[in-house]
Amino acid sequence: KAGVTQTPRYLIKTRGQQVTLSCSPISGHRSVSWYQQTPGQGLQFLFEYFSETQRNKGNFPGRFSGRQFSNSRSEMNVSTLELGDSALYLCASSFPDADVTFGSGTRLTVV
Amino acid sequence: AQSVTQLGSHVSVSEGALVLLRCNYSSSVPPYLFWYVQYPNQGLQLLLKYTSAATLVKGINGFEAEFKKSETSFHLTKPSAHMSDAAEYFCAVSEDFGNEKLTFGTGTRLTIIP
Numbered sequence: 001k002a003g004v005t006q007t008p009r010y011l012i013k014t015r016g017q018q019v020t021l022s023c024s025p026i027s028g029h030r031s032v033s034w035y036q037q038t039p040g041q042g043l044q045f046l047f048e049y050f051s052e053t054q055r056n057k058g059n060f061p062g063r064f065s066g067r068q069f070s071n072s073r074s075e076m077n078v079s080t081l082e083l084g085d086s087a088l089y090l091c092a093s094s095f096p097d098a099d100v101t102f103g104s105g106t107r108l109t110v111v
Numbered sequence: 112a113q114s115v116t117q118l119g120s121h122v123s124v125s126e127g128a129l130v131l132l133r134c135n136y137s138s139s140v141p142p143y144l145f146w147y148v149q150y151p152n153q154g155l156q157l158l159l160k161y162t163s164a165a166t167l168v169k170g171i172n173g174f175e176a177e178f179k180k181s182e183t184s185f186h187l188t189k190p191s192a193h194m195s196d197a198a199e200y201f202c203a204v205s206e207d208f209g210n211e212k213l214t215f216g217t218g219t220r221l222t223i224i225p
Contacts, residue, residue, distance in 0.1 A: 004154075033211035043201065043215035056212045090154055092211055100211050102147075102154035 002027065004093050004103035012109045018079040021106045025072050025093030029101075031055075032074040034066060037088040037105070046089075049074055078108075086110045113138045115185075115202045117216035125224045130174075130189040132219045134202030137183065144185045145203040145213065146176055155201065161185060172196070197223045 005024040013019050025032050033048035033056075045058040049068035066076040072093075078085055088105045118133040136142055143162050147155040159170025166178045172195075176187045185202060202216040 031211055035213075042217050043203075043213075045212050045214070048211045058212075092155075094211050099157055099160070100213065102156070104152075104154045107152075 004091055004101055006089075006091050006103040006106050008106060009104065010107050010109075012111060013081050015081055015083060015110055017081050018077060019081060019108060020075050020077045021089055021091075021108070023074045023076075023091030023093075023103060025074070025091075026095075026101055029093035029095045029098075030072055031094045031096070032068055032072060033092045033094075033100070034074070034076050035090040035092065036060075037090060038084075038086070043090075046076065081110045083110050113142065113204045113206065113214050115144075115204050115214065115216040117200075117202050117219050119219055120217065121220050121222065123222040123224055124192045126194055127191050130187070130192045130196065130221065132187040132200050132202075132221065134176075134185045134187065134216060135183050136185060136202075136204050138204060138206075140206055143205045144176075144178065145205070146170065146174070146185075146187050147201045147203060147215075148172075149199045149201065149218075151198075158187070158200075192221075192223050194223050194225065197221055 007022045031050045034046040037043045048056040052068045063079045068074045090105045092100045092102045094100045114137045116135045145160045146158040159168045161178045169175045174189045199220045203213040
């Protein structure tokens with residue numbers, strides 16, 4: 001059974017640009033969530049989607065947005081990138097009442 | 112609001128020695144507690160979880176954790192450390208099992224001394 005797939009694995013962007021990260025959940029999983037991991041702030045919850053609806057949202061500015069498609073695949077977008085957005089972005093998926101499974105992450109570097 | 116506190120950002124133990132990683136939680140409702148491990152340049156792997164079924168929880172790779180409500184703790188232990196245990200370990204809490212809004216601790220980097 002394939003795990004959670006995140007693409008791309010690595011990304012370098014320039015300050016002010018926007019970026020879109022992709023996440024394909026485990027087959028059958030309907031819930032997808034996103035986390036940001038930085039050395040300074042640790043692991044922080046961004047948002048969660050279930051059946052194409054945002055169900056939970058963390059404390060991040062509106063530059064961070066996401067969506068989920070009918071096949072449960074999810075994307076997150078960061079607009080007007082700042083140097084502080086450099087981080088490992090982790091996606092996780094879950095079926096109701098099942099373990100949360102994480103992908104390997106996308107490492108974003110903003111220069 | 113829920114939170115977890117991990118005591119010790121770095122822990123070093125000798126190969127074959129006891130591993131003890133500390134986690135204390137704060138929650139206004141019965142918590143669901145988790146330990147995850149992260150190897151370099153990888154995502155998080157679930158080691159074990161507490162969902163109120165049993166206070167002593169056994170996980171993968173020989174790890175276990177005991178939920179102590181009186182101490183609000185959920186410490187992770189392994190009787191004998193192996194070189195492959197070197198990684199970063201995160202304690203996390205959520206309000207509901209299956210709730211993907213996890214609140215993580217700051218992590219403990221475990222080093223194994225040969």
